Amino acid sequence: MTGVVAPTAPQTGDARVPERRRALAAVLGGLGVSEVLAGVVLAVVVRWSFDTALDSFLVTNGLMGLTFATCGAVIAWHRPANPIGWLFIADGIGHATTAVGAPLSQLLHDRATPIEVQRVVATIISWSWPWSIALFLPLALLLFPNGHLLSPRWRPVAIGIVVTAPFFAVEMGTGPGALFEGGPNSYLQLPSYDALQPLWTATEIRGLIAYALAIASLVIRYRRADDTGRRQLLWLLLATVVMLLVMAPWALITGTPVFVLLAIPLIPVAVAVAIVRHQLLDIRLVVSRALTWALLSVLAVGAYAALVAITDSFVSTRFGRSAVVTVLIALLIAPVLPRLQRLVDRAMYGDRRDPARVASLVGEELSSGVAGGMPGVVEAVRSALRLPYVAVSANGSLLASAGVAGTVVPVDLSYGGTTVGSLLVGLRSGESGLSQTDRNVLTLVAVPLAVAVHATRLSTELQTSRERLVAAREEERRRLRRDLHDGLGPTLTGVAFTADAAANLVSTDAERASELLSTLRTDTRAAIADVRRLVDDLRPPALDELGLVGALRQRADALSWRADGASVSVQVSADGLPPLPAALEVAAYRIATEALTNVVRHSRATTAVLTLRCDSALEVLVTDDGPPNGAWRPGVGLQAMRERAAELGGAFEAGPSPSGGRVHATFPMATP
Template identity: 60%
Template sequence: MTLGRMLASGLGAVVVAGTGAAVVVVWRLGWTWQQALDAFVVTNSAMALAFAVCGSVLAWHRPRNPIGWLFLVDGLGHATTALGAPFTDDPLVATIAAYAWPWSIGLFLPLALVLFPDGRLPSPRWRPVVVAIVVTAPLFVVEMAADPAGSAYLTLPWHAELGPLWIVSEVRTLAALLAGIVALAVRYRRGEDAVLWLLLAASVAAAFVVPWSFVSGTPVFVLFAIPLIPIAVTIAIVRHQLLDIRLVVSRVLAWLLLSAVVLVVYGLLVALLDRFVSAQLGRSVVATVVVALLVAPVLPRLQRLVDRALYGDRGDPARVVSRVSEHLAGSGLAGVVSAVRVALRVPHVALTASGVSLASDGTRAENVVVVPLEYNGEVVGELHVGVRTGESTLGAADRNVLSLVAAPLAVAVHATLLSSQLQASRERLVTAREEERRRLRRDLHDGLGPTLTGVALSADAATNLLATDPDRTRTLITGVSADVRTAIADVRRLVEDLRPPALDELGLLGALRQRAEHLVRTPLQLRLDVPDAVPSLSAAVEVAAYRIATEALTNVVRHSGASSVVVRLRCAEELEVEVTDDGPPNGPWSAGVGMQAMRERAAELGGGFEAGPTAGGGRVWVRLPVEVP
């Protein structure tokens, strides 16, 4: 056991023992319940136990968090006052009892609210607030303890004459508590759902305690609401996912609002009926009936307002879909996930496709629900939605909203993926074009260029030797002739690479037939299944069909081990080319350079491509539009 845990356990035990001693003392003195209540023994004992036990639990589990220690000292002050209450005839005991508890309410409790839940301020701008709470705390202590009515020391004889100052003190204490509630609201706005526990408890306690501070005659038992605060703090820090706190807050707020409406309406009706209706008609009964009739339809509306504040627009799916559509048209996927998170009041929303995050918003939650996004029967992405703190999963209303949002999101993700693929295709096309240009430049510079330069030099030399050395001239001219033939072969090769001349000379069918006969030799048998003629095709389609077919035939000759190959060509609304062989199956095909080139040639024209083993051998199939889009 660490020193911090030992100290927390020891302080908690001291407070529990002191509270037990106070109970034993008042019982031995024969005090009645009302006497103990009027002397604040009961309320101080309840607050001492609540703060001490909760402070011990917090300091045990979170020793670095100052909130637990603040609660322990708070409980120690209340326990001291409860134990000293029966002995207030002794001036020293009365002084200690009087000055012990005000620090708890005026200093330790507001500080705990501001520092909740991690022991740090919401921001550096809150430092002046903490300083003000600490500096002004003695004013509240003096107001509560310096009343000369008792037998305590350190009293002020003119205490009653300082009424305006004590009003300032009460306002100060209320402002300190409200500062803590504002700090909780700030944290909640940031998405820290755990503060709802304390926000609920602090609001309920304030609703009960504020009248006790300003309205004389308020029953003492309203102070029993204060222990709700340490209990809520402990649950929020140690077990914040105990239950759906949003549902609790929703129902409590709706009840409080409705109660306030009932009181106001009832008061107005009683005043009106008292003025205009005689006592014989039973005005109180009439007022009650009228109030019930007026309030009955109000509760559902109040509940919808509260639910909207806590759960967002999940009760209005059309509104959520409208927001999503607006952000799709404006700020894109990033705006969409932000709109979904804000609309449903969830801590985290992310949009992924193929394991890659497209957009996200909020802090990732421990519990996440995944909603698949389907387009045309295919899952194109996923929507990851963080579950609210205190909930185990999303409710049916949330899922209904997400099912409606999933359809437009799936379309957006599909469009985004298509756009990315198009961009990647364009980049590959640009890269291929630049590579082709670099190859042509290299071939012209390193091959054809030196050859033609040699031809020019040899021709000049032959011209100079024509009259003096005919034999040498003849030799040079023979070399020039050979170099020219080499240059012509290089030019033909370059032209062949740009566009096969056979396409212009023989057409697509004739060029395929010629190339197939050149590539295929016995024992590999070739069969061409082509029509007698094809309609006029664009140059791009002809080249793509020719290149893909010849590349497929080359792969059959080199790698398939087949005994026969069939080339089929059909042309109607689209041009289809298929190359099949009867080679033995050897597993899935690996996508090499040739395969990738065939696929890209088809894709850049808006066509389709398939290649792979079949039950009877290998198959390459391509579909190309007759006209390039």
């Protein structure tokens, strides 16, 4: 309900309808401007002074007609489907007609034009401008900014404004008297006008109620609006604040002169900017300053009035009123301004001047759980700083986001000297970058966020590792089942059948029984070989028979020849190793034997050295003197070694070095 409604293509199939609407808007807006210019020309012809033009409302009506018509044409041009533009055009034409009518009436009177013509012009003047005040402007405010009512419940309000608007026009158009001294009376004047005073009073109250309801609608829209809608509404708020700054002091102190009405044209200008170009600048900063000075002005006026009343009878005769009051007001306002500015800034920019509060909100959201609390964190930061968009990303993916993304500035999240993610912050409308105040708050917030992102990543990696372990376990079980079912199972079944057959033939056909026993021995040996193969796959038996160092030396002796027949000298250096956990022994053995096998198969090395060291961590290092052949392409062997190291929380690296190939793996002694 709060976004700007873009013009949509008509359903009639005529693509020229929007262009016709734009042309109509330009023509009607030009009509209002032309009337104002004609009024200025006629004022020069009848030789009106500026004071006369001001007193006859030519200046005020002309300026309002010019701004409402122009701004309405701009809105209708860019948003033809939004009725606010058309209402403003009608409002501007009404004021412009009154503006041109005032000097025209004077000119007709001076040149003794027939009285009927003069009375027609006077009637048009009296009846043209009231519609702008009673109908077009309150209805436009009720529909601001998207051209739709706040909800269907507000439809009776709009209908009430439309139905009761003629009463104000009748009140203004039927009143007695001439426009200027000696001028003609207009038509449609009521002889019993004064007797209807209760009706006119009700009409005035109706106008106040209409504008009060329009303002209430805007307040409700602001509370429900998103960031874009609030920026649009703030433009109108800024114009209203400035208008009140101009009009309120005069109304409270000396009465309202005519020229304060010149502040009213700020309303159509603000509405046009809000609908067409609301992102022109950071309106919140401007409104913040304007609200501060508006409140301060009201405070100063009130203080001035109170102090004048108090000091009038005590100090005016001795010290002079104005000097004392000015000094006292200055002393009162000096400490109020900073506090007032902080209150307004908090309403517009949230808690950005209170970083501790923002950090506390982030901590509360994180305490709900790392994974579950991240969406709450970004929403808390966005709400606390009144930002249009906040998100947290890691490894190129969004962990959580809130708001609508526009221009985004990243803030690095660092943990342990490493960037673990980014806090993506959307810039407010009109900003080209983050202010230092915002950056200070976000820097403070980035510390717990970085810890949370790091914890989230570790949690994700742990879950992934668990899933991989479960998958590997199930695959290993599947492989064992297949090997037992397809290999060992049929062999043992054949052994059983052969044994039964030999038992049956031993007394009747000894020769055939002997042949079956020979087959039985062969099948039994095959079954034993299958069992040994399965056992070796689970854990190399050499580790239990010879230990890690003995098993590696045995394996090194078996890898002394390359495929081309050249010999390879493999040395094993592993003195003083303490007893190791079984999982660590298997991982070190598999990595070392795979690395030595790669040396024999793929390099042209003549010497390889396997070194095992153990201090706070177990270190496995395999080096060779083979010539460099460029970067190593990752294959199944390298990937398997890397995975074995990662499973036990270790690190792995492999590749060419200036002196030959190098494979290096480290394992923490306190294995997971």
